[in-house]
Amino acid sequence: MTTPRPSAPAPAGTSAGPSGPGGTPVTAGWRGVAAEQLDDVPGRVGLLLRARSRALLRQLLRPYRRQLWLAVVLVLAQNVTSLAGPLLVGVGIDRAVPALVRHDAVPLLLVVAAMAVSALLDGVLRQQFLVRVGTIGQDVLLELRRRMFAHFQRLSLAFHETYTSGRVISRLTSDLDSLHELLEAGLDGLITALLSVVTIGAILLWLDLPLAAVTLLSLPPLLWLSRWFRRESTSAYRWTREAVALVIVQLVETLGGLRAVQAFRREQRNDELFAELNTNYRRANERAWRLIALFVPAVKLLGNLTTAVVLVYGAYRVMDGAIPLGVLAAFLLYLRRFFEPLQDLSMFYNSYQSATAALEKLSGVLQEVPAVPEPVTATPLREPCGAVQLSNVSFCYRDGTVVLPGLDLTVPAGQTLALVGATGAGKSTVARLLARFYDPQHGSVRIDGVDLRELSDADLRRAVVVVTQENFLFAGTIADNIGFGRPDAPRAAIERAARAIGADEFIRALPDGYDTDVRRRGARLSAGQRQLVAFARAFLADPAVLILDEATSSLDVPSERLVQRALRTVLASRTAVIIAHRLSTVEIADRVLVLEDGRRYCSAGPGGSRSCTRHGGTHSDRPVRRPAGSLAGVPRRHPTPEPLQVNAVRVVLIGTVAWFLAFGVLVALLLVRGPAAEAGHRSWLWTSLAGWTLGLLGIFMAARARHRG
Amino acid sequence: MNSADSSPAGLAPAHRALSLWRLRPFVQPYLGHLTLMTTAALLATLAGAVLPLVTRQVIDGPIRHHDRGAVIPLGLLALGFGLVEAVLVFLRRWTMSASALRLESDLRQALYRHLQRMPISFHDHWQSGQVVARTISDLSQIRRFIGFGLIFMVVNSATFVIVGTMLIITDPPLGLLVLACSAPLAWIMYRFETGYRSRSRRVQEKQGDLATLVEESSGGMRTIKAFGRRDLVQDRFHDQATRLRDLELGKVRLLAMIWAIVESQPQLLLAAIMLAGSYPVVHGTITLGTLVAFVALFLLLVWPIESMGWLLATAQEASTATDRVFEVLDAEPAIVDRPHPMPLVRSTGLLRFHNVGFTYPGAARPVLHGINLTIEPGETLALVGSTGAGKTSLAMLVPRLYDVTSGRITLDRHDIRDIRLTDLRRQVGMAFEEPTLFSASVRENLTFGLAGATDDQVAEALEVAQAGFVHELPWGLATRVGEQGLTLSGGQRQRLALARAVLGRPPLVVLDDPLSALDVHTEARVERALRAVLAGTTGLVVAHRASTVLLADRVALLVDGTIAAVGSHHDLLAGDPVYRNLLSAEAELGAAS
Numbered sequence A: 001m002t003t004p005r006p007s008a009p010a011p012a013g014t015s016a017g018p019s020g021p022g023g024t025p026v027t028a029g030w031r032g033v034a035a036e037q038l039d040d041v042p043g044r045v046g047l048l049l050r051a052r053s054r055a056l057l058r059q060l061l062r063p064y065r066r067q068l069w070l071a072v073v074l075v076l077a078q079n080v081t082s083l084a085g086p087l088l089v090g091v092g093i094d095r096a097v098p099a100l101v102r103h104d105a106v107p108l109l110l111v112v113a114a115m116a117v118s119a120l121l122d123g124v125l126r127q128q129f130l131v132r133v134g135t136i137g138q139d140v141l142l143e144l145r146r147r148m149f150a151h152f153q154r155l156s157l158a159f160h161e162t163y164t165s166g167r168v169i170s171r172l173t174s175d176l177d178s179l180h181e182l183l184e185a186g187l188d189g190l191i192t193a194l195l196s197v198v199t200i201g202a203i204l205l206w207l208d209l210p211l212a213a214v215t216l217l218s219l220p221p222l223l224w225l226s227r228w229f230r231r232e233s234t235s236a237y238r239w240t241r242e243a244v245a246l247v248i249v250q251l252v253e254t255l256g257g258l259r260a261v262q263a264f265r266r267e268q269r270n271d272e273l274f275a276e277l278n279t280n281y282r283r284a285n286e287r288a289w290r291l292i293a294l295f296v297p298a299v300k301l302l303g304n305l306t307t308a309v310v311l312v313y314g315a316y317r318v319m320d321g322a323i324p325l326g327v328l329a330a331f332l333l334y335l336r337r338f339f340e341p342l343q344d345l346s347m348f349y350n351s352y353q354s355a356t357a358a359l360e361k362l363s364g365v366l367q368e369v370p371a372v373p374e375p376v377t378a379t380p381l382r383e384p385c386g387a388v389q390l391s392n393v394s395f396c397y398r399d400g401t402v403v404l405p406g407l408d409l410t411v412p413a414g415q416t417l418a419l420v421g422a423t424g425a426g427k428s429t430v431a432r433l434l435a436r437f438y439d440p441q442h443g444s445v446r447i448d449g450v451d452l453r454e455l456s457d458a459d460l461r462r463a464v465v466v467v468t469q470e471n472f473l474f475a476g477t478i479a480d481n482i483g484f485g486r487p488d489a490p491r492a493a494i495e496r497a498a499r500a501i502g503a504d505e506f507i508r509a510l511p512d513g514y515d516t517d518v519r520r521r522g523a524r525l526s527a528g529q530r531q532l533v534a535f536a537r538a539f540l541a542d543p544a545v546l547i548l549d550e551a552t553s554s555l556d557v558p559s560e561r562l563v564q565r566a567l568r569t570v571l572a573s574r575t576a577v578i579i580a581h582r583l584s585t586v587e588i589a590d591r592v593l594v595l596e597d598g599r600r601y602c603s604a605g606p607g608g609s610r611s612c613t614r615h616g617g618t619h620s621d622r623p624v625r626r627p628a629g630s631l632a633g634v635p636r637r638h639p640t641p642e643p644l645q646v647n648a649v650r651v652v653l654i655g656t657v658a659w660f661l662a663f664g665v666l667v668a669l670l671l672v673r674g675p676a677a678e679a680g681h682r683s684w685l686w687t688s689l690a691g692w693t694l695g696l697l698g699i700f701m702a703a704r705a706r707h708r709g
Numbered sequence B: 001m002n003s004a005d006s007s008p009a010g011l012a013p014a015h016r017a018l019s020l021w022r023l024r025p026f027v028q029p030y031l032g033h034l035t036l037m038t039t040a041a042l043l044a045t046l047a048g049a050v051l052p053l054v055t056r057q058v059i060d061g062p063i064r065h066h067d068r069g070a071v072i073p074l075g076l077l078a079l080g081f082g083l084v085e086a087v088l089v090f091l092r093r094w095t096m097s098a099s100a101l102r103l104e105s106d107l108r109q110a111l112y113r114h115l116q117r118m119p120i121s122f123h124d125h126w127q128s129g130q131v132v133a134r135t136i137s138d139l140s141q142i143r144r145f146i147g148f149g150l151i152f153m154v155v156n157s158a159t160f161v162i163v164g165t166m167l168i169i170t171d172p173p174l175g176l177l178v179l180a181c182s183a184p185l186a187w188i189m190y191r192f193e194t195g196y197r198s199r200s201r202r203v204q205e206k207q208g209d210l211a212t213l214v215e216e217s218s219g220g221m222r223t224i225k226a227f228g229r230r231d232l233v234q235d236r237f238h239d240q241a242t243r244l245r246d247l248e249l250g251k252v253r254l255l256a257m258i259w260a261i262v263e264s265q266p267q268l269l270l271a272a273i274m275l276a277g278s279y280p281v282v283h284g285t286i287t288l289g290t291l292v293a294f295v296a297l298f299l300l301l302v303w304p305i306e307s308m309g310w311l312l313a314t315a316q317e318a319s320t321a322t323d324r325v326f327e328v329l330d331a332e333p334a335i336v337d338r339p340h341p342m343p344l345v346r347s348t349g350l351l352r353f354h355n356v357g358f359t360y361p362g363a364a365r366p367v368l369h370g371i372n373l374t375i376e377p378g379e380t381l382a383l384v385g386s387t388g389a390g391k392t393s394l395a396m397l398v399p400r401l402y403d404v405t406s407g408r409i410t411l412d413r414h415d416i417r418d419i420r421l422t423d424l425r426r427q428v429g430m431a432f433e434e435p436t437l438f439s440a441s442v443r444e445n446l447t448f449g450l451a452g453a454t455d456d457q458v459a460e461a462l463e464v465a466q467a468g469f470v471h472e473l474p475w476g477l478a479t480r481v482g483e484q485g486l487t488l489s490g491g492q493r494q495r496l497a498l499a500r501a502v503l504g505r506p507p508l509v510v511l512d513d514p515l516s517a518l519d520v521h522t523e524a525r526v527e528r529a530l531r532a533v534l535a536g537t538t539g540l541v542v543a544h545r546a547s548t549v550l551l552a553d554r555v556a557l558l559v560d561g562t563i564a565a566v567g568s569h570h571d572l573l574a575g576d577p578v579y580r581n582l583l584s585a586e587a588e589l590g591a592a593s
């Protein structure tokens, strides 16, 4: 993704965003057609995505490996202490009470003391475990948050233009939230559940083999169920993530342009559009929830079924004298505790799925390669003098429209160049290339003979500063906003910069002067005042090359004159490119250049500006639009081919191996208990046969899965 | 950039305990669902409890009497109850997926609706990140509570009461002892509630702040890149994110503490039962079997008690979330219709300012005062004034984006506050100084206020604004404009916004510096076309340049928040030194061209 790749127009319906089973938007097409849909996940890449997100998770957890093991040990110990309670009650009833009858209170006191200690220990261990796991979770989140934010900052404008800020917010808030949920509740649940399943499974095996075998029979359907659930819910959760992003995008945009929304009575229609997105989000959630609504009771049913079978079969075995009654009772009690955690496990699975879908999105962003990367080894630029050179630069935006077909432009150090031309001619585009917001497709932009692509970001920004046409103020004080140009500048320097361009007066008239909060996007100020602050900011930055893109368009004439006076002195010693429409602004330039259709049209020295502009302006302001259809259809991400369904295969293989292992244990146990087991060997034969059958079944399933891949 | 903890002043969370209760109107439509879910949950719990009874039956009946035939029916019974339990669980979850999610989306819709109708001044004070956090994460917390927490609170309480009663019946002294020992737990939970509440509130606030920071740094990406301040912004984010983590850790610690107590408390109670129960056994007041049964019953209580910690946490979070959501919903939309608003189909365009004064909410000094102006139908008035004089503020009063704070504005001799708001705004076509476009198709942006506009109307508006460039865009009118219109050039954006304002020829157009981003020649062409439009409608045009001023029949000069002079451009230029100073440089140019 290093170069903007044009592609064919998508039909209006598919680009309307909300998509998912049955989700045809009523007002398809209102969003319009854009060059690329960033968030589409082609189905085939799904597995790759999962692998990628899992890799990210592993990478994030790696530094905490040791702490995680410690946490596991803690929770193991805690489980033992919590299991101790019932056991001690048994001891108490069997030993302590009879002792008490003999007027010996010591055993009772000992048992009670042991219970109290184990209770306290249980509490302490649990607290420790939760704090540890919680801390790890929070640290991981912090790290991921920082990484995401930093990466978003590194990604180019071209990326952000299509990604929209709403999506950025959604990635950094709601996606991270679902990860938070997993770390908060999931891990705890997973470990505890797995632990009980394993311990209780072992106990069951130890109690009675044939009964245990019957219990284990429920595992293959369980595996199948969870495979089904995973396959279905993956797409459901993916849908959720995208749906919530669309909701946020709409919300952020509405709030950002509320003046227009209200002035144009847009509320009604916005309500409808939002209802559609909101419903889409609800439906996405609904689908995920319905899957759980099927999955959880199914697991439950399986458990109940097994219990009933064990009850009947167990009763027969008792009647046959194969096992004592107590074993059956215990078996049934433990069976309950065997299946209950399995449901917890399914809840964990749920939050895991949701988190994986989020991780997919997050890892997708992290994988996005910045289109305007910093060089690995940068050419240093110590004392820039500011000679700017564009040689044979051609450039087009993502949609494939050629804006600059091949521009040559040289600005010697210290010169002030005025760039004029019809609107849409490409002036701002030149400014953006000079500031390296984008890289040209052909040709090069150099400062002091060094290609911008070879400069480190710090060097480049020290050398070139652009005041963009759309000036942006951050919420915060005026001083903060001006200081953004040079964060280490003292207050005096900030005020000096403001004074130099004539902004000092109005700032002082504000209620808190330089400490006035300008609010969101500078809403507290008038347009001209905002522009002055943005100007002061650039002034303070004091770069070798200053690019002003219509930096005075909203000022009144006297303010503009003040700014110009300041510019005359300031620009005397540096290179400047001034983009403007008003001749008054252009007059301070050493040279005027007319840009027409992305080509320099004519250029003149001082004084020649007026005639030149008039000449250039007679032409149409329409740029050449060439949708490059021939390059269409290049997919954005190129997945390295990987066997499909690889995970399913793995699941089945692991299942099979687990089966053989389980039966290995069975056999071993049987051998150990050997003659002690009454009426054992026939059922042993039976169960091992069942095991082999199931193992073969597993292999068959694996083969089929691979075959389908 | 915002770093302060930002909850708008004056919106302190009042009525705390009641906050969840306030969800009532939203829960109302789903009461049936909720009842069904709760019943299903209760019945499922009961069905689950049947199994041990069947087991006892099997042991006491067939096994004891070696009656092989009787096993199967009992097994089928167990199976039946197991099936019933599963079906009930399915029923509960399926219903939940219908109702809780719907409730959430209803709330979200209501919130969005409300936000859209709040005045601009409200949004000036609200960080958008906070709003996003409220609409997304707070709502999902509420949903989680209604869907799970609430139901299990009911079910677990019921279990607690039932089992508690059984305990007391089994052995009154012991039962009372157990229940009495649960009292400290209640007290601990209460303490926990207060601590957790403030913590979760702070976490939620901080999440909102973080979202704000993200939104801002994403919107201001160009500026950040232009100055190479990535590190600065990242540091800020890191700082805030770290603070969020610290707050979350506080929550984690508190929760861990609570879990520890909740976990060990039943075990301690068990020890107490052991101690207190053994003596009666020895003295023969109760049998050993009773003690065993008692312990078994008590073990049934453990889960309801244990889960209470988690449930309370969700309840806490939900009630903070509700507080935050209602903080927004409670704010009254200040600019609304009066009780009996006057309908207005098409105004003649007579606009009058009567002694109008305006002060921004929270500001000490008025921006505008004593404004008296009349714009006759069909007339165009230019509004001229220095930077920050109050031109934009004045323009925004006309469609009631803000309301005057003194005096009144009349349209066709009716106070605009008496006219139905949508009707009033339909009369006014407005172009803001910042184009304010949306990431939608060009057509959608154009027909923003007039969804049913015909192709002819669109073509006409495009012609007036000289915005023919849209046909050259890759997909013409269907091309998507980037967020805030940023994939267009400055002049293209402005012309699109202008076309939007004049679409459908509203009787009143308010144009705030509409040509500032246009080059001289495009400007001349737009002016020519615009003049034709303005000839038939009333116009208020904010202008910085003489060329724009020439669009108007008369000019009003705004100085220090009030009208200093009104007259024709040439008269003012000749007679008013302030005016001359403001426009002279341009005047020369205007004369030249």
Ligand SMILES: Nc1ncnc2c1ncn2[C@@H]1O[C@H](COP(=O)(O)OP(=O)(O)OP(=O)(O)O)[C@@H](O)[C@H]1O
Pocket (backbone or CB within 6 Å): A161, A397, A398, A399, A401, A403, A421, A422, A423, A424, A425, A426, A427, A428, A429, A430, A469, A623, B486, B487, B488, B489, B490, B491, B492, B517, B519
């Ligand atoms: N981010 C973008 N993505 C796609 N096309 C763009 C983008 N930015 C600008 N364009 C297109 O490129 C062309 C040149 O735009 P540019 O902003 O450079 O014009 P300009 O000369 O600065 O015009 P103005 O005087 O109106 O600001 C225009 O046709 C515009 O629509």
Ligand SMILES: Nc1ncnc2c1ncn2[C@@H]1O[C@H](COP(=O)(O)OP(=O)(O)OP(=O)(O)O)[C@@H](O)[C@H]1O
Pocket (backbone or CB within 6 Å): A523, A524, A525, A526, A527, A528, A529, A554, A556, B124, B360, B361, B363, B367, B385, B386, B387, B388, B389, B390, B391, B392, B393, B394, B433
């Ligand atoms: N939301 C606000 N709250 C408080 N004061 C404000 C607010 N918006 C603007 N102001 C102040 O009110 C004054 C008038 O602002 P306004 O935007 O009306 O000026 P303007 O005449 O349009 O200026 P410009 O020519 O720069 O657009 C300014 O001093 C500004 O600082």
Ligand SMILES: [Mg+2]
Pocket (backbone or CB within 6 Å): A427, A428, A429, A469, A549, B489, B490, B491
């Ligand atoms: Mg431009």
Ligand SMILES: [Mg+2]
Pocket (backbone or CB within 6 Å): A526, A527, A528, B391, B392, B393, B433, B512
């Ligand atoms: Mg203004």
